[in-house]
Structure formats: C-alpha cells, structure tokens
Amino acid sequence: QSVLTQPPSVSGAPGQRVTISCTGSGSNIGAPYDVQWYQRLPGTAPKLLIYGNTNRPSGVPDRFSGSRSGTSASLVISGLRAEDEAEYFCQSYDSSLRAYVFGTGTQVTVL
Amino acid sequence: QVQLQESGPGLVKPSETLSLTCDVSGGTISSHYWSWIRQPPGKGLEWIGYIYYSGSTNSNPSLKSRVTISVDKSKTQFSLRLTSVTAADTAVYYCARGLSTAWFESWGRGILVSVSS
Numbered sequence: 001q002s003v004l005t006q007p008p009s010v011s012g013a014p015g016q017r018v019t020i021s022c023t024g025s026g027s028n029i030g031a032p033y034d035v036q037w038y039q040r041l042p043g044t045a046p047k048l049l050i051y052g053n054t055n056r057p058s059g060v061p062d063r064f065s066g067s068r069s070g071t072s073a074s075l076v077i078s079g080l081r082a083e084d085e086a087e088y089f090c091q092s093y094d095s096s097l098r099a100y101v102f103g104t105g106t107q108v109t110v111l
Numbered sequence: 112q113v114q115l116q117e118s119g120p121g122l123v124k125p126s127e128t129l130s131l132t133c134d135v136s137g138g139t140i141s142s143h144y145w146s147w148i149r150q151p152p153g154k155g156l157e158w159i160g161y162i163y164y165s166g167s168t169n170s171n172p173s174l175k176s177r178v179t180i181s182v183d184k185s186k187t188q189f190s191l192r193l194t195s196v197t198a199a200d201t202a203v204y205y206c207a208r209g210l211s212t213a214w215f216e217s218w219g220r221g222i223l224v225s226v227s228s
Contacts, residue, residue, distance in 0.1 A: 002155030036214040045115070045218040046205070057216065089156065093213065099171045100213075102148075102156035 003028060004090050004103035011109040012080045020106045022073040022090035028101060030071035033093040037066055037075045040087045049088075050075060077108070085110045113138035115206050115219035123200075123226050129193040133206030133219060140164055140182060144209045145189045147180060149202040150221075157202075161212060162189055169212070196226045 005023045012018040022035060029035055037050040048057055050066035053073065063078045073092075077084055090103035119131035133145070146161040160170030162180040170178045179192040193200060203223050207215035 034213055038215075038218075043220070045220045046207075046215075047218070048214060048216050051214045051216070091156075091214065097172070099173070100158040102158070104155050 002104045003094055003097065003101045004092060006088075006090060006103040006106045008104070009107045009109065011111055012077075013111045014080055014082065016080050017076060017078045018080055018108060020075045020077075020088055020090075020108070022075070022103050024071050024073075024092060024094075026071060027096040028071075028092045028094040029068060029073055031093075031095055032068065033095070035066065035068050035073040036091040037064075037073075038089050038091065039084075040089070042086075046089075080108075080110055082110050084108060113208060113217050115208060115217060117204060117206050117219045117222040119204075119222060119224065121222070121224060123196055123224060124228050125197055125226055126195055129191070129196050129200060129224055129226070131191045131204055131206075131222065131224070133189050133191075135187045135189070135208070138208075140184055140187045140189065142210075144212050145180075145182060146207045146209060146215060147191045148205045148207055148215070148218075150205070151199070151202040159191065159193075159204075161209070198226050200224070201226045 038046040040046040053068040089105040094101045114136045116134045141164045144161045147159040162168045177194045182189040203221040205221045206219045208217040
C-alpha cells in the first residue's frame, strides 16, 4: 500500500515547466524524513533524480529540482524535453510503519 | 558505474520459497546497503528489506517473518528468500544499492516473479 500520494499523470509541452506533488503525513514527510525522487523509463532500471529533498546526484540535469514543505514534497521539471517522458515516484521513510515507503507514481507525458 | 542484475525463477508455486539473486558488477559489495524492493501488478512499490555489507539486516515489518536477505562477498552478490508465498507475492522484484539506508542510488531492471500452481 502506497502511503505517499501523487497525481496519476501530468503533461506539458516541450520547454514548459511541470510540477509533481507527493503528499504524505506527519509520520513520514512531515516527521520530517527526507524525500527522494526517481525516474523510471519503460523497461529500464529506476534512476535516482533527487535525494535528501533537494540534492541532485552527479549527472542529473539541473532541470530537475526538488523541495519539501510540511507534509508534502514536489519535483519540478523545468524546460520539459521529450526524453523526460517517464514515470516518476517519490520515496521517504515512515516511522509508524517502520519502513521505507514510495509514492503512487506519476506518468509524465510530453505533448 | 555499478550495475545490478536480478536473477531467479520466474514462476514459483504457492506455499513454496521464492529465491532471487542480485549480481553486482562494476563495484565492490562493501560499504553499501543492498536492498530488495517489489511492485505487484497495478500497485505501488514496496520496500522488502536491506542488508549492510557487514551482514546486519532490516526488513519491512509486514514481511519480516518471511524474509531472509544474505550477502556473498566472494561472489559480489546478495540474495532474497521469501517463504510461504501466495499470489499476493506476484510482483516485479528489484535489487538496489544505497550508500545510505534512506535512498536507493542504483537499481537493477527488475525481474517478474509469478506465484501460481
């Protein structure tokens, strides 16, 4: 069961900015535990995009940025590109479940 | 660049034990946390558990009684055993690596395991 809620889909034209939300609760994002974001292209291994709420691993374009506020987090993709069409999901830790938890996933479509 | 590859049977019978292995190439199995994560069809991702290279483990309380994760440093691989499987254990299983327990920096491509008689 996913305890972090994301919109099922978002879309945008090339060059536009899209925002993906991740809503949790006081036992995970709001505790506060760090939020991570991953990108999954069909048939490929998920890729870490953001860790520790705002940090990008080496090699991740700065078009991707993350933030956390209260019991929610957001991933922003600025300057949307065709290759950004993928599924994105957030991840954190939940102290009530004593487990690492994931979001429901958001499909990004580039129009 | 480390690469992870899951392997194991794609079909397991109900009540039997699911066994998967993750081969690690391009890096050492030391000084990292090694995790298993799964995604049942049409559902979200679920963390199963991790093992530190020293051998200490932690697993999801919802699966803890059925899960064993082990590491073989000589073969640079780690393994998952899930006992008494049911149809609810049908999922794509991923192995992953993390420098911290908090996130998963490298993943395998996943392997679909179906539980059916």
